[in-house]
Amino acid sequence: MPDNALPFLEFAVLALWGCGLLVRWAGNADRARLWALVASGFALLCVSLAWWGLELRSVAELYDEGLLPASLRAHFLVLDRLNAPLMPMVALVFFLALLMTPKTKRNQFSFSRTLILEGLLLALYSCRHDWTLIALLILVAIEPYRDLVAQGKSARVYTLYMGLSCLLLVIGWAGVTLSGSSGGGQMGVPAVPQQQPPLWAVCCVLAAIWIRAGMMPVHSWVPYVFERGTLGSVLLWFTPLTGAWAMVNLLLPIIPDDLLRGLGIMSMVTAVYAAGMASVQRDPRRFLAFLYLGYSAVVMAGLEIATEHGMTGALCVWTALGLALAGLGLVLRSMEARFGQLPLDRYHGLSAHVPQLAAGFALTGLAAIGFPGTMGFISGELLMEGAVTSYPLFGVAMLIAAALNGIAILRVYFLLFTGKRLEASPLLGTLGSERVAILILAVVLLGGGAFSSPWVQSRHRAAEAILADTHRDQDDDDEEDDDDDEDDEEEDEDKEEDDND
Amino acid sequence: MLEFWLNLLGYSVILAPILLVALLGGASLLNRPLGERVTSLVIKVVIFAGLVASLGMLAHMLWTGHRLISISLGDWAGVPGYHFSLKFVFDRLSMPFVILSYLLCGTISAFCVRYLHRDSGFNRFFVLFAIFLLGMVVASLAGTIETLFFGWELVGLSSALLIAFFQDRPTPAANGLRVWGVYRISDAALLLAALTLHHMAGAGDFSALLSSGLWPLGHAAVTSQQALLVGGLVLLAAAGKSGLVPFAGWLPRAMEGPTPSSAIFYGALSVHLGVFLLLRLSPLIQASPTLVAIMVILGLVTALYATVAARVQTDVKSVLSMASLTQVGLMVAEIGLMPLLFGPYGLYLPLVHLLGHACLRTMQFIRAPMWLTDHRESENAVGAQPGAASSALISWLPESVNRWLYRWALQRGYWDAGLDRFLIDPFVGCFQQFERWEQRWTRWLDGSLGQSDKERF
Numbered sequence: 001m002p003d004n005a006l007p008f009l010e011f012a013v014l015a016l017w018g019c020g021l022l023v024r025w026a027g028n029a030d031r032a033r034l035w036a037l038v039a040s041g042f043a044l045l046c047v048s049l050a051w052w053g054l055e056l057r058s059v060a061e062l063y064d065e066g067l068l069p070a071s072l073r074a075h076f077l078v079l080d081r082l083n084a085p086l087m088p089m090v091a092l093v094f095f096l097a098l099l100m101t102p103k104t105k106r107n108q109f110s111f112s113r114t115l116i117l118e119g120l121l122l123a124l125y126s127c128r129h130d131w132t133l134i135a136l137l138i139l140v141a142i143e144p145y146r147d148l149v150a151q152g153k154s155a156r157v158y159t160l161y162m163g164l165s166c167l168l169l170v171i172g173w174a175g176v177t178l179s180g181s182s183g184g185g186q187m188g189v190p191a192v193p194q195q196q197p198p199l200w201a202v203c204c205v206l207a208a209i210w211i212r213a214g215m216m217p218v219h220s221w222v223p224y225v226f227e228r229g230t231l232g233s234v235l236l237w238f239t240p241l242t243g244a245w246a247m248v249n250l251l252l253p254i255i256p257d258d259l260l261r262g263l264g265i266m267s268m269v270t271a272v273y274a275a276g277m278a279s280v281q282r283d284p285r286r287f288l289a290f291l292y293l294g295y296s297a298v299v300m301a302g303l304e305i306a307t308e309h310g311m312t313g314a315l316c317v318w319t320a321l322g323l324a325l326a327g328l329g330l331v332l333r334s335m336e337a338r339f340g341q342l343p344l345d346r347y348h349g350l351s352a353h354v355p356q357l358a359a360g361f362a363l364t365g366l367a368a369i370g371f372p373g374t375m376g377f378i379s380g381e382l383l384m385e386g387a388v389t390s391y392p393l394f395g396v397a398m399l400i401a402a403a404l405n406g407i408a409i410l411r412v413y414f415l416l417f418t419g420k421r422l423e424a425s426p427l428l429g430t431l432g433s434e435r436v437a438i439l440i441l442a443v444v445l446l447g448g449g450a451f452s453s454p455w456v457q458s459r460h461r462a463a464e465a466i467l468a469d470t471h472r473d474q475d476d477d478d479e480e481d482d483d484d485d486e487d488d489e490e491e492d493e494d495k496e497e498d499d500n501d
Numbered sequence: 502m503l504e505f506w507l508n509l510l511g512y513s514v515i516l517a518p519i520l521l522v523a524l525l526g527g528a529s530l531l532n533r534p535l536g537e538r539v540t541s542l543v544i545k546v547v548i549f550a551g552l553v554a555s556l557g558m559l560a561h562m563l564w565t566g567h568r569l570i571s572i573s574l575g576d577w578a579g580v581p582g583y584h585f586s587l588k589f590v591f592d593r594l595s596m597p598f599v600i601l602s603y604l605l606c607g608t609i610s611a612f613c614v615r616y617l618h619r620d621s622g623f624n625r626f627f628v629l630f631a632i633f634l635l636g637m638v639v640a641s642l643a644g645t646i647e648t649l650f651f652g653w654e655l656v657g658l659s660s661a662l663l664i665a666f667f668q669d670r671p672t673p674a675a676n677g678l679r680v681w682g683v684y685r686i687s688d689a690a691l692l693l694a695a696l697t698l699h700h701m702a703g704a705g706d707f708s709a710l711l712s713s714g715l716w717p718l719g720h721a722a723v724t725s726q727q728a729l730l731v732g733g734l735v736l737l738a739a740a741g742k743s744g745l746v747p748f749a750g751w752l753p754r755a756m757e758g759p760t761p762s763s764a765i766f767y768g769a770l771s772v773h774l775g776v777f778l779l780l781r782l783s784p785l786i787q788a789s790p791t792l793v794a795i796m797v798i799l800g801l802v803t804a805l806y807a808t809v810a811a812r813v814q815t816d817v818k819s820v821l822s823m824a825s826l827t828q829v830g831l832m833v834a835e836i837g838l839m840p841l842l843f844g845p846y847g848l849y850l851p852l853v854h855l856l857g858h859a860c861l862r863t864m865q866f867i868r869a870p871m872w873l874t875d876h877r878e879s880e881n882a883v884g885a886q887p888g889a890a891s892s893a894l895i896s897w898l899p900e901s902v903n904r905w906l907y908r909w910a911l912q913r914g915y916w917d918a919g920l921d922r923f924l925i926d927p928f929v930g931c932f933q934q935f936e937r938w939e940q941r942w943t944r945w946l947d948g949s950l951g952q953s954d955k956e957r958f
Contacts, residue, residue, distance in 0.1 A: 156946060156947040157943050157947045221943075223943075224947075276931075276932045277935060277936060279932070280933050309580065309582065312580055356532060359529065371654060372651040373651075373655075378577065381585060381647070384696055385583055385699070396693070399692060399693055403689045404685075406685045410661065410681050414665060418665055418668035419671050420670075435532060438530075439530060442530055452577065452578045456578040456579070457580065460581075
């Protein structure tokens with residue numbers, strides 16, 4: 001079992017949790033933000049180095065040889081080809097969110113909870129043990145509830161949906177476990193079932209993930225949470241797409257093909273529906289929520305296509321669009337901090353005040369629709385290529401969704417940044433930290449677009465490994481069938497000899 | 502040695518606009534926009550370098566008799582079974598178009614430096630202009646349909662954002678969004694065509710699709726039905742980009758942008774990109790007689806509509822936009838008819854038509870703000886006012902028909918009204934109803950049905 005040169009993942013998680021506890025005694029919001037930035041930056045560095053090590057050594061996975069006992073290393077804090085770029089993506093989004101936290105929001109934004117959430121997400125992504133994965137999914141789901149309650153808003157809708165999702169997940173996986181179908185696995189797929197689990201259990205797990213990923217018709221909680229929660233916290237919770245992660249690790253190995261196809265169809269319907277809804281919104285937060293729903297749906301659809309190109313495209317889109325939409329959300333958050341609510345029923349004329357934010361919005365918005373030259377372009381092409389090959393209607397639906405999203409984003413851009421210039425006496429210009437964050441996003445989104453080849457190939461290797469693992473049972477069954485046939489032939493030969501005798 | 506210089510020239514043609522975008526866009530992102538003088542110098546140098554390089558390539562091709570030179574920048578990204586290759590071809594179609602692009606962009610940029618002097622949007626204009634130039638060069642020289650799509654999208658984005666250039670007024674923004682919406686339909690059609698072609702031919706390479714690879718010769722190795730499907734998508738893409746019916750309504754709206762951008766986009770280059778696409782894929786379209794017929798009819802209907810509409814427009818830029826559209830319609834019809842009448846070499850006619858029209862219309866657009874002055878000067882030179890035009894559009898038609906035709910032309914064929922009534926309004930109405938249902942559902946779940954927004958939040 002190859003080990004990391006240093007236990008990078010342990011360093012990252014422990015630094016985040018440790019600082020998450022210490023930050024409560026920071027004294028003031030500015031100091032808390034500084035400590036949080038340092039911890040988050042350190043975590044970003046660690047996970048990036050871990051990824052780099054994985055690529056340098058050209059291995060399928062790496063374990064942390066740190067504080068964890070040897071018996072647990074195969075189950076926790078494991079770096080593999082699937083999660084290796086996702087963890088730096090998550091860490092970068094958290095870092096940028098902390099960097100861009102405006103002063104007016106620093107007293108409301110909980111740096112402590114943010115760091116702990118980041119640690120939980122990194123632990124979630126690197127977990128191989130199925131029940132621990134489920135426990136982490138449930139723990140992570142508590143954060144939006146706490147945020148809504150802390151804001152004094154009703155959390156009933158969220159509790160209903162997410163509570164049901166968690167309950168179904170536990171019941172379903174209990175059914176899978178009791179049927180003897182779960183166990184340890186490799187490549188981020190903890191369960192390669194030795195036998196097909198009961199259909200009711202699979203359906204429970206499917207329903208749980210369906211709700212969590214915000215697929216139609218159980219998606220209404222997503223815009224609800226976006227509207228009422230702290231925008232920064234909501235973005236950080238949604239961007240990693242824990243629903244898609246649960247799908248890859250828990251559902252893909254056990255779901256029959258027919259159900260997978262049905263899930264794919266609903267995902268595409270959700271993508272088109274979300275794109276249509278985004279283009280008519282009058283609230284920027286709901287607009288963002290529907291963009292996120294579309295993003296989740298497209299990734300889920302790509303995973304469900306279960307072909308090399310489709311899955312490679314889905315894995316690429318997961319990272320590219322995650323960064324782009326997080327960036328878009330952070331720009332909107334900065335706008336809200338300055339100008340308050342910005343209804344999308346009139347022109348606001350804000351470009352002259354915040355030209356860098358306007359440029360940031362345009363850049364991240366274009367990356368979110370897969371504009372040429374950005375990180376999302378090749379991802380989208382691969383995904384559509386996979387979709388058109390397997391299910392042509394999927395490809396058409398994806399094109400429609402992409403076209404509508406493009407119209408939605410430019411519509412909001414024009415509404416926010418053009419029109420009669422807002423007359424305001426206080427300085428509303430862009431802060432230095434915001435400019436740095438937008439620059440980082442620009443470098444990543446445009447650089448990732450220009451030099452996408454190594455990254456696409458690494459996603460392709462991850463896709464190959466996922467597909468190989470989910471089809472591994474079938475290959476084993478075929479070998480067993482061949483052995484049985486050989487045994488039968490030998491028995492027949494013996495019987496003939498006996499008859500002859 | 503010769504090959505070294507050839508490659509250098511070829512790379513220079515492609516890399517010049519990339520360098521321009523990197524310099525102007527990068528400086529803006531770093532919040533250090535270049536001053537007017539430096540911007541002007543950078544643009545002049547880069548465009549001049551690109552023009553000289555492209556003329557050098559042309560000279561080489563004429564001297565050696567080569568009709569096709571390919572330059573490949575390798576795979577942008579690829580996995581087994583799918584490659585996105587960046588390939589550029591210099592042939593008898595791309596060379597004139599890229600030289601035209603550099604020439605006209607250079608001329609317009611020199612004009613703009615003075616036209617937009619001390620305008621607050623000076624830097625923004627030239628960043629978008631650089632993106633446009635990059636898009637045009639990439640689309641002109643594209644050797645694969647994916648590369649062409651790359652340039653196509655860049656042109657569309659810069660076009661929409663430049664229409665909304667005067668962003669203190671809401672009308673330019675609304676018109677920019679409208680044009681962007683049409684472009685998205687066009688982009689979707691082209692992308693679908695690209696993916697379908699990829700599957701049919703195994704590659705998006707034009708030389709693989711059109712066997713002999715030397716424009717205008719070429720034969721598409723596809724069946725008539727395949728050609729109808731893919732060619733139909735290509736025609737839809739071209740119709741959106743070039744403003745053919747039923748998308749003709751966007752072209753006058755695009756006149757909201759600054760006059761130089763109207764000249765370069767809707768007089769010269771962007772509006773002809775659809776025609777260029779049809780020229781490039783003409784062998785594919787010719788493989789389906791049905792599609793050829795549709796294309797010819799579409800072109801002629803567009804030309805007829807535009808020539809009638811041009812006569813009643815109330816501002817000079819709208820008149821010129823309709824005049825452009827008339828010629829574009831005729832070019833589209835020529836692309837369908839000329840190969841039938843004169844064989845593949847008949848495609849030179851629409852190409853020459855395109856080049857001449859682009860130059861003339863650019864000049865007319867640039868002179869548009871001076872129209873009244875020009876008119877008075879010509880009156881002074883002649884010594885009399887020109888004779889009054891007939892009040893009837895078409896004198897041999899009855900008066901009532903003329904009146905109806907006048908209203909129809911003034912409303913620009915009601916194309917936009919039709920799109921609004923049958924596409925946009927139902928779509929928006931439907932999704933707004935979904936939105937109301939969703940809001941109602943979540944309010945019912947959280948028990949706030951009947952409360953006001955203030956109480957809920």
